[in-house]
Amino acid sequence: MTRYIKTAVILFLICAICTALCAVVNEVTAPRIAANVEGERLSALSDVSRGLEIGEQVDVGDGSINYYIPLLGGSSVAGYIVELSSSGYGGAMTIIASYDTDGAVMEAMMMANSETPGLGKKAEEPWYMEMFKGLGGESPLPSQKSDLSAEDNAAVSGASITFGGVSSALINGSEFVKGLGGAV
Amino acid sequence: MSHIKELTKGIFKENPTFIIMLGMCPTLGVSTQVSNAIGMGASVIFVLTCSNIFISLLRKVIPDSVRIPCYIVIIASFVTIVEMVLHAFVPSVYEALGVYLPLIVVNCIILGRAEAFAGKNGVLDSALDGIGMGIGFTLSLSLIALIRELFGAGTITLFPVGSFDGVITVPGISESPVRVLTLAAGALLLMGYLKAFFQWKSARSQGGKA
Numbered sequence: 019m020t021r022y023i024k025t026a027v028i029l030f031l032i033c034a035i036c037t038a039l040c041a042v043v044n045e046v047t048a049p050r051i052a053a054n055v056e057g058e059r060l061s062a063l064s065d066v067s068r069g070l071e072i073g074e075q076v077d078v079g080d081g082s083i084n085y086y087i088p089l090l091g092g093s094s095v096a097g098y099i100v101e102l103s104s105s106g107y108g109g110a111m112t113i114i115a116s117y118d119t120d121g122a123v124m125e126a127m128m129m130a131n132s133e134t135p136g137l138g139k140k141a142e143e144p145w146y147m148e149m150f151k152g153l154g155g156e157s158p159l160p161s162q163k164s165d166l167s168a169e170d171n172a173a174v175s176g177a178s179i180t181f182g183g184v185s186s187a188l189i190n191g192s193e194f195v196k197g198l199g200g201a202v
Numbered sequence: 203m204s205h206i207k208e209l210t211k212g213i214f215k216e217n218p219t220f221i222i223m224l225g226m227c228p229t230l231g232v233s234t235q236v237s238n239a240i241g242m243g244a245s246v247i248f249v250l251t252c253s254n255i256f257i258s259l260l261r262k263v264i265p266d267s268v269r270i271p272c273y274i275v276i277i278a279s280f281v282t283i284v285e286m287v288l289h290a291f292v293p294s295v296y297e298a299l300g301v302y303l304p305l306i307v308v309n310c311i312i313l314g315r316a317e318a319f320a321g322k323n324g325v326l327d328s329a330l331d332g333i334g335m336g337i338g339f340t341l342s343l344s345l346i347a348l349i350r351e352l353f354g355a356g357t358i359t360l361f362p363v364g365s366f367d368g369v370i371t372v373p374g375i376s377e378s379p380v381r382v383l384t385l386a387a388g389a390l391l392l393m394g395y396l397k398a399f400f401q402w403k404s405a406r407s408q409g410g411k412a
Contacts, residue, residue: 025265032260032272036279043283047290054293108301132301134231139300 108132122155243340354383
């Protein structure tokens, strides 16, 4: 019995020391990580806005749409930026996309993700989102790899789950924007 | 003299990648770009050295029956620290390493050295073993990444500094690269050739026949 208690105490102490060590490092790094993430988000908003004025953020938080921001062209709404959540091969993914008021994708960027380097990580590269641009309005967005051209199909080969996650997120965003109907 | 031997053995004689064949998953997965290899290697050096020191210090305290869970807790803690530090100070490397960074917890080199060396030897030797094995792993990973990226994409990706974007494009190769080298099949093929080369070098230096 004493042996078991001694073993449990040692294991507990090792865990406690390790946890304290992680807590100290977290205390130092957390503000910097938060600042980095916010900086990346603001940079992405600017990149997808195509020079249009960025309006006020409206939180949604329904699981697939985190928030939307109207893009203002003069006094009218020219489009929307939507932050989308989806899941890929490595878990949760966040995508920031801008849409015309008719739901067509203007620009899109992959943000936080844990996709596999060399495979799903390709979704971070600018050419990846080119295959979705201009679609979602009159022309539908691709929902599966077979909807893509042979060249695009080959490019996303080996990362079907990532493609499915990106595609479904952009389709959700497009439907959401259509539902807004140009309102602020 | 024996301390120096502990440091240098991991670089060639007991190289974890080419001789002991440990840590193959990240070796094949991350070696698509030189910058990824250097980032992964630096992370492994840190985790391996710190975990070896910690485990060596506690080797007489940790009961034999729970040594593996203890090793895993210690290793996981150092991996978490590396993750937080990279995320805060080198976010580009953190993003590039992706899922392979938390997977250092189950990297065979780390647990292998804890079990085979740090749990049985003194702090200084364990630290030197960690540094040496980490450097050996980093050099191997960087060599594989350099060959794969150079011939597979015609580029060498380092870290951006000032106006330098970090990517060196090699004329001649970038127009017609050997694409298979960037794929998993190419990585295995290259790994096989390099393993054969190191086996031959090792046998030759021992005066045997390869």
